[in-house]
Amino acid sequence: MASSTQRDTRDRIVTATAELFRIHGFNGTGLAQIVKAAEATTGSLYHFFPGGKEELAAEVLRVSGQAYRDLVVLVLNEALNPAAAMTDTAESAGAVLEATDFIDPCPIGTIAREVASTHDELRRVAEQVMESWVEAVHDDLIAAGVGPDRAAVLATTAVAAIEGGFVLARANKSTAPLLKVGEGLRTLIATELPHQDL
Amino acid sequence: MASSTQRDTRDRIVTATAELFRIHGFNGTGLAQIVKAAEATTGSLYHFFPGGKEELAAEVLRVSGQAYRDLVVLVLNEALNPAAAMTDTAESAGAVLEATDFIDPCPIGTIAREVASTHDELRRVAEQVMESWVEAVHDDLIAAGVGPDRAAVLATTAVAAIEGGFVLARANKSTAPLLKVGEGLRTLIATELPHQDL
DNA sequence: TCACCACTAGAACGATCATTCTAGCACCCC
DNA sequence: GGGGTGCTAGAATGATCGTTCTAGTGGTGA
Numbered sequence: 266m267a268s269s270t271q272r273d274t275r276d277r278i279v280t281a282t283a284e285l286f287r288i289h290g291f292n293g294t295g296l297a298q299i300v301k302a303a304e305a306t307t308g309s310l311y312h313f314f315p316g317g318k319e320e321l322a323a324e325v326l327r328v329s330g331q332a333y334r335d336l337v338v339l340v341l342n343e344a345l346n347p348a349a350a351m352t353d354t355a356e357s358a359g360a361v362l363e364a365t366d367f368i369d370p371c372p373i374g375t376i377a378r379e380v381a382s383t384h385d386e387l388r389r390v391a392e393q394v395m396e397s398w399v400e401a402v403h404d405d406l407i408a409a410g411v412g413p414d415r416a417a418v419l420a421t422t423a424v425a426a427i428e429g430g431f432v433l434a435r436a437n438k439s440t441a442p443l444l445k446v447g448e449g450l451r452t453l454i455a456t457e458l459p460h461q462d463l
Numbered sequence: 464m465a466s467s468t469q470r471d472t473r474d475r476i477v478t479a480t481a482e483l484f485r486i487h488g489f490n491g492t493g494l495a496q497i498v499k500a501a502e503a504t505t506g507s508l509y510h511f512f513p514g515g516k517e518e519l520a521a522e523v524l525r526v527s528g529q530a531y532r533d534l535v536v537l538v539l540n541e542a543l544n545p546a547a548a549m550t551d552t553a554e555s556a557g558a559v560l561e562a563t564d565f566i567d568p569c570p571i572g573t574i575a576r577e578v579a580s581t582h583d584e585l586r587r588v589a590e591q592v593m594e595s596w597v598e599a600v601h602d603d604l605i606a607a608g609v610g611p612d613r614a615a616v617l618a619t620t621a622v623a624a625i626e627g628g629f630v631l632a633r634a635n636k637s638t639a640p641l642l643k644v645g646e647g648l649r650t651l652i653a654t655e656l657p658h659q660d661l
Numbered sequence: 662t663c664a665c666c667a668c669t670a671g672a673a674c675g676a677t678c679a680t681t682c683t684a685g686c687a688c689c690c691c
Numbered sequence: 692g693g694g695g696t697g698c699t700a701g702a703a704t705g706a707t708c709g710t711t712c713t714a715g716t717g718g719t720g721a
Contacts (some may be wrong), residue, residue, distance in 0.1 A: 306699055332576065382567075388634055418647050429630075435576060442597075449621075452655075465707090507670085
């Protein structure tokens, strides 16, 4: 069972780090803290991530980013249309925020801002991750009949506004700003959707 | 000249801290770094800010937040209408980003996310600051004839989207996402403005 | 002139930081 | 059963963290 144990440890480290990053950010989270939360040791951490904290953070960004992309795609698919998906997203993210006492639902935006000027590798990973979100929304808008130029504008605006909505909601300890953002985005997208109103 | 000297030192500390926060965030900036950049000493820093790093950070948030509020009001006043103000803001912020090699133009969003779960006092200051931005946009929309409910939605969406636009622009080292956000917001607001189209 | 005040100066403190290193465990293949 | 490999364990290291503390400077009012 050695191979399952190793995977477990690695996974525990990544998962614990993601959670700590959501609460304390990159610079606010210590390796000792991570090791303790993951029930691992410094040796294991450096075994799996020889590049240290930066390599670990990159993996956390990739894993969390992919999970969020999957979630975005899921919500878009299940929604009535891309406009309705905006309020759906805001509502479900708001529910998560309330359930977790407004811990940041997404570590990527925080890390991106913290390290953009100092850790170029991490900055690039964050760039790719967020680009994948924009792309997911963009493709859905195209499928809904929005022209490519407008789809690019709307998708970027949507991702940015949701990301900013997290900042406001977290600072206010309230879901209200996030819900307003969802409404604003629904209006914006509904206006540009062919053959239907909000 | 004692009174001018003292004010100078305090100002230098606040200014240097604001700049370092924009680059490295709250946890990424050390007091030694601040003291050196401000050409001050630890003694002076604790003389003016007995509460240490947290009190200093609160002051930085207040000062930077007020400056940004003033800027928002200025742009809104000078713009043709609130919709045009969105693209104006995005363009001028984009110019700043390019001129500074994409250093974060605004320390507040980063700090807010970093410390929201750990430093409640700072969280509250950030909350007030961002609320003041929303209010400025809100009032301008009301003056332009938008109804109160919609004005609240639009103002919050605008602030969130610009804030998120900074994240994307910084991660991408490109002004493109920010400009798209500006366009998206202009469309959104123009739609709800009485008596004129975009 | 002397006490008082706001401010500067920077050494010292214990804690914690990311990282390195040596040692040892458990399992597989020969 | 001996050697190799993948992983765990955690002490040690030097740097840096935020904060405290003592000493000293320079100007002001009595």
